[in-house]
Amino acid sequence: MAPWGYSKENGPATWHKDCPIANTGVRQSPIDLITTGQTCAKYDSNLKPVIVSYPAFSEATFLNNGHSVQFQPSAGNLSELSGGPLTKKYKFEQFHFHWGNNDSEGSEHRVNGKMYPAELHLVHWNSESPNFSSFQEAVGSNDPHALCVLGFFLKVGAENASLKPITDLLSKVKNAGSSVSFPGKFDLKAVLPETLTDYYTYDGSLTTPPLAECVKWIVFKEPIEVSTAQMEAFRAVDDGHGKPITGNYRPPCPLHTRTVAASFK
Numbered sequence: 001m002a003p004w005g006y007s008k009e010n011g012p013a014t015w016h017k018d019c020p021i022a023n024t025g026v027r028q029s030p031i032d033l034i035t036t037g038q039t040c041a042k043y044d045s046n047l048k049p050v051i052v053s054y055p056a057f058s059e060a061t062f063l064n065n066g067h068s069v070q071f072q073p074s075a076g077n078l079s080e081l082s083g084g085p086l087t088k089k090y091k092f093e094q095f096h097f098h099w100g101n102n103d104s105e106g107s108e109h110r111v112n113g114k115m116y117p118a119e120l121h122l123v124h125w126n127s128e129s130p131n132f133s134s135f136q137e138a139v140g141s142n143d144p145h146a147l148c149v150l151g152f153f154l155k156v157g158a159e160n161a162s163l164k165p166i167t168d169l170l171s172k173v174k175n176a177g178s179s180v181s182f183p184g185k186f187d188l189k190a191v192l193p194e195t196l197t198d199y200y201t202y203d204g205s206l207t208t209p210p211l212a213e214c215v216k217w218i219v220f221k222e223p224i225e226v227s228t229a230q231m232e233a234f235r236a237v238d239d240g241h242g243k244p245i246t247g248n249y250r251p252p253c254p255l256h257t258r259t260v261a262a263s264f265k
C-alpha cells in the first residue's frame with residue numbers, strides 16, 4: 001500500500017486498511033474537546049501544573065517527512081516532562097506540527113467544534129518504565145501511558161519570535177524527505193506559555209499511523225500566536241508529490257466511554 005498521507009487516496013479514511021485500530025479503537029485521537037453539556041470536560045482540582053525541563057537544544061535535525069515537519073534533538077538530549085496528570089518522568093523525543101491551508105482549519109484537536117490554524121505537538125515517552133527504554137519501544141509496548149504528547153494550538157496574530165528560527169527554516173526543507181541540521185541552539189521553553197496550568201487531559205492515541213493507543217494527551221487551553229507569514233511558511237512545505245501539505249490533520253474520533261478532565265474551571 002502507498003505510504004499513508006492526507007490525500008483522498010491515502011488519507012485518514014483509508015488508514016484502517018493498514019491500521020485496523022483506526023476504526024476499531026476506543027481511545028483514538030484527536031477528539032473534539034467539549035466544554036459544556038453532557039460529555040463535557042470535567043474540572044479536576046487535583047490536576048497540577050505541567051512541569052517541563054527543556055534546556056536549549058544544541059544539536060537537532062529538522063526534517064520534512066512528507067506528512068509534517070519535525071524537530072528531533074540528538075539522543076543525548078536531557079529534556080524532561082513531569083507533573084500535570086503524570087505520575088512518572090517523560091523524556092522529550094521530538095516536536096512537529098499540524099496545519100491547514102487556511103486559518104479556519106489545521107488543528108487536530110477542536111474546542112466545541114472550533115479548529116485553530118495549526119497545532120504543535122511535543123512528543124515524550126515514559127523514561128521510568130521497566131518495559132521499554134526508547135521511544136520506538138514505548139510505541140510498541142501496549143502501555144496505556146507509554147507516551148505523553150503536549151498539544152498547543154496556534155492562532156494567527158503577532159509574529160512569534162521564539163518560533164522564528166523554526167519557521168525561517170521551513171523553506172530549507174520544502175521537499176519531502178529533506179532535512180537540515182538545526183543551526184545553533186533552540187530554546188523550546190521560550191515558545192511555551194510561562195505557566196502550564198490550564199489544560200485538558202485524556203487518554204488517547206497517536207493521531208498518525210500506527211495510531212497506537214498509548215498516549216496521555218495534555219492539550220493546553222491558551223493558543224500560541226504566530227504571524228500570517230509564519231503560517232504561510234508551513235503551507236509552502238511539500239508532501240513529496242509536488243504539492244504543498246494542505247492539511248495534515250486527522251478529523252476528530254469518537255470519545256466512546258472516555259472522560260476528559262480539565263485543570264481549570
Ligand SMILES: NS(=O)(=O)N=C1NCCCN1
Nearest residue numbers: 121123149205206207208
Ligand atoms: N500526531 S502524534 O499523535 O504526535 N503522532 C505521532 N506519530 C508518530 C511520531 C510521533 N507522533
Ligand SMILES: [Zn+2]
Nearest residue numbers: 096098121207
Ligand atoms: Zn502530531
